[in-house]
Amino acid sequence: MKSNKIEKDTESKILEAAKRVFVQKGLDGARMQEIADEARINKALLHYYFRSKEKLFMTIFKVELNSFFPRLIPVLLSPDMTHEQKIRHFVEEYIDLFLKNPFLPAFVLREVNRNPQIIAQFIGESGIDSRKLKEVMKVLSNEMGLSLNEVLHLMVTTVSACIFPFAGKPIIEQVLFEGNSTEYNQFLRERKKFVADFVIFSIKGRTI
Amino acid sequence: MKSNKIEKDTESKILEAAKRVFVQKGLDGARMQEIADEARINKALLHYYFRSKEKLFMTIFKVELNSFFPRLIPVLLSPDMTHEQKIRHFVEEYIDLFLKNPFLPAFVLREVNRNPQIIAQFIGESGIDSRKLKEVMKVLSNEMGLSLNEVLHLMVTTVSACIFPFAGKPIIEQVLFEGNSTEYNQFLRERKKFVADFVIFSIKGRTI
DNA sequence: TATCAAATTAACCATTTGGTTAAACTATTT
DNA sequence: AAATAGTTTAACCAAATGGTTAATTTGATA
Numbered sequence: 001m002k003s004n005k006i007e008k009d010t011e012s013k014i015l016e017a018a019k020r021v022f023v024q025k026g027l028d029g030a031r032m033q034e035i036a037d038e039a040r041i042n043k044a045l046l047h048y049y050f051r052s053k054e055k056l057f058m059t060i061f062k063v064e065l066n067s068f069f070p071r072l073i074p075v076l077l078s079p080d081m082t083h084e085q086k087i088r089h090f091v092e093e094y095i096d097l098f099l100k101n102p103f104l105p106a107f108v109l110r111e112v113n114r115n116p117q118i119i120a121q122f123i124g125e126s127g128i129d130s131r132k133l134k135e136v137m138k139v140l141s142n143e144m145g146l147s148l149n150e151v152l153h154l155m156v157t158t159v160s161a162c163i164f165p166f167a168g169k170p171i172i173e174q175v176l177f178e179g180n181s182t183e184y185n186q187f188l189r190e191r192k193k194f195v196a197d198f199v200i201f202s203i204k205g206r207t208i
Numbered sequence: 209m210k211s212n213k214i215e216k217d218t219e220s221k222i223l224e225a226a227k228r229v230f231v232q233k234g235l236d237g238a239r240m241q242e243i244a245d246e247a248r249i250n251k252a253l254l255h256y257y258f259r260s261k262e263k264l265f266m267t268i269f270k271v272e273l274n275s276f277f278p279r280l281i282p283v284l285l286s287p288d289m290t291h292e293q294k295i296r297h298f299v300e301e302y303i304d305l306f307l308k309n310p311f312l313p314a315f316v317l318r319e320v321n322r323n324p325q326i327i328a329q330f331i332g333e334s335g336i337d338s339r340k341l342k343e344v345m346k347v348l349s350n351e352m353g354l355s356l357n358e359v360l361h362l363m364v365t366t367v368s369a370c371i372f373p374f375a376g377k378p379i380i381e382q383v384l385f386e387g388n389s390t391e392y393n394q395f396l397r398e399r400k401k402f403v404a405d406f407v408i409f410s411i412k413g414r415t416i
Numbered sequence: 417t418a419t420c421a422a423a424t425t426a427a428c429c430a431t432t433t434g435g436t437t438a439a440a441c442t443a444t445t446t
Numbered sequence: 447a448a449a450t451a452g453t454t455t456a457a458c459c460a461a462a463t464g465g466t467t468a469a470t471t472t473g474a475t476a
Contacts (some may be wrong), residue, residue: 010453010454026234028234028237029236029322031432031433031434032433032434032435033433033434041455042454042456043434043455044437044454044455044456045453047434047435048454051237051435052434052435053435060388087361105319108249109317110234110321110327111315112376112379113314113375116377116382119382119383121381123382123383126368127277130383130386133383133384136411152395153395153398153399153402156369156373157368157369157403160368160369160373161364161365162302163411165364165368167317167372168320168368168371169321170320171325173324174324174327174331175327175331175336176360176364187360192362194358195361195367196367197414201409201410202409204409205409205410205416206405206409206413208285208413208416218423239463240463240464240465241462241464249424249425250424250425250426251465252425252467255464255466256423256424260464262462
């Protein structure tokens, strides 16, 4: 048996290459040869480590979907924070995640629309727990003085405001900043504060 | 020459079939044979009308991108409406568009991320005019008492809140409604009122 | 109704692509 | 150092795929 070091190295070289290619091109657009080239190995070695393109893709997708759902539920349930603090924390963490992985939103949306079942398939392993989520909604509902349904919409709106500027980068960059990527990136950095403010102001404006 | 009726019929049969297939599967996932089958014609006929897959795709994409940007600028510039009325009008029209074309957001986002240049390529024909857009922003900035930059973020947030629930359908339906599509559709129908309220409340809450 | 151009099709082609195989290589064990 | 088991590669394969060609059909026109 080869030393574990080299063994693991090849596998992670493959995983890193596959991530880059799949995230950028999607399952349909990716080529096994390109992944092999990117990892600087023979194509047959891909099939030696991961039996098929599908299997390799699923391995990558599972990891990416997992990071797409941030581990923020405990914070949202914390009794030591106001709902304003919770909103700020959530928005900042979520946007930071996408600033570090700018292509994650477009990738997940693309693949999830290509094969909607894939989301049900991995729901268990994705760090999302429906029960906990409902608990969060109840807590927020009490804290904010809104109905459960209003909290649901509020959550979706908040998540939308975080995700869309990344998923729609080519549109926003071109239409709003005439292709100037510096301005677009500046805009993204401002987002954390703006989105949190926006949501908090909306709750205030509603309850007046 | 054959009668115009039949000629046009075949071409539109192709366009309708191509739209269905491309919107669902994207450029990479679509197959010319499938489009031919869907249109109930021979595959060679596709190439007779549209020389290549790329050309056929571009024809479809241009149309879809065009409908993705609604013609709402005149309304937003109208001096006879309050900014609240404008927001309500915009949100209602935009969400209605997606209720009629639920796969449009995912399609546009997918293709625009696959090939970011495509958006610059069609910006002229897409019914979007940067100059007019800036005019809208100035008008809204005055009406709402917000800075230009705040209006920019506000616009992106509003658009996000309209688009994401459609682009992220598989995620929302599964995570928030455990796969119950009736509940998901109910949620979508409520959105028009909620999003408009949300934005308007936020402006109110901010200026207090 | 003979002619002609456009529309349509069946058969075919070249390339790409995911996947396989058998041989070669490497490191560990005896 | 011979045997062994895991790793890596070059060469290959079958199916799929976008695209082409040559022949046939269709319908209008003279």
